[in-house]
Amino acid sequence: MESRIQSIFIIFFASLLLLGSQSVTAEDPEQVIEPEIERRTVTEDDINSEDFEIGIYYGALSTEDFGVNDLFGLSLAYHINEDFFTEFSYAQSTTSKSSIEVVDEFVNLLTDDERELSFYNVSLGYNILPGEAFFYDRWAFNSALYLIGGIGSTDFAGDERFTISLGVGYRLLINDWMAIHLDVKDHIFDIDVFGEEKTAHNLALHGGVSFFF
């Protein structure tokens, strides 16, 4: 009952406002003024460009021999043209115990500090399948499948390790300035924690959100 009275009041006041505004515009047609535009040349610097993209992501990193763990990351990308982009990325994870450490509790390969993993990389990306994604009849979102590869460094088990990262990702633009990402990447580095040096493949799966500016 109360809400009905409220809605009646709202409708009443809204119609008053509308009436008022109509009468103002009717009495005062001079309000529609063509703005005087000063002489100028439009250059590209006057136009807001949105070629940079900043993002955060969260997912899982499988560190070879050291379990699958949470991964948090940040990324900054610059879009060179519609096909190529460059990206800087930084991420952190805390690895778990290796199988040998779990089986034999007296074996401790790494200190707590050395178990912390962080990496950065600089990459070049290529939008291989740009297109649109459709949801029901109403919504169409721009999207792209991209290939990405780069070099970087992984700080793990007491050393900085040169790392090659290769991956594929999907970018879905919610609007002009916001996008959702889903990425699968392989971070490849050499490691000698178990005595012999070997090449470790560390797969990461993460989703994130990014903003163009």
Next chain:
Amino acid sequence: MLAVLMLNARTVLSEVLDTVTVADPYIELRTGPGRGYPVYYVAERGAKIAILKSKTDWFKVKLSNAKEGWVSRAQLAQTLTPEGEQIDFATPLLKDIAASHWEAGLFGGDFGGASLISLYAGYAFTENLSFEVTTTQVLGDESELQLYNLGMVHYAFPQWRATPYFSIGTGRIKIKPKSSLVETENRKEDSVNVGLGLRVYLTRRFFFRMEYRNHIVLTDKDNNQELEEWKAGFSLFL
């Protein structure tokens, strides 16, 4: 009140946005900023358009009937301002380079047989001379190196699209042996270097760069150590 507000908003909008008149026979509005997106609307010559923003080589425009879409740089190149002036959309390479003092970029490469990753920022005093700060991480089998370098770069032919340059610099090298090795004491050394490079302008803001540097590491030992650095990368005018 609402209508007045909207009117005001429209006046503000037309003042803020850069309205131009289409000069080409027609422009094609696409649904996204790329050649793969479908053309969904066409505006004729003489139509007033507002340029909202750009993404790489595409411009988002709004027509007077509120249709919005993305138009390529090529199609807007001939479009005029309200006063009939030509818009400055051609890629004026030299003018832009001269106007932009700051740049930054990243490299990958080889430093004395080990992999390197490098970041730098530069400031151009003149067309010919710029100052650069570089930080480099070298990841070798036996050690990790961190280099911090200050340098001057000279461009003899700044007006060329592919322009060679010469650099001199000085810096500090931090040497961190791998933790699996017996000798794990960190060392610091000073160094001087000379370099030669080439930069190639690819787009309005973006360029490719490759460089060779010869470092002399000033050690306490009888002989100074010589190290060679090769790298290639991409840079941006900021």
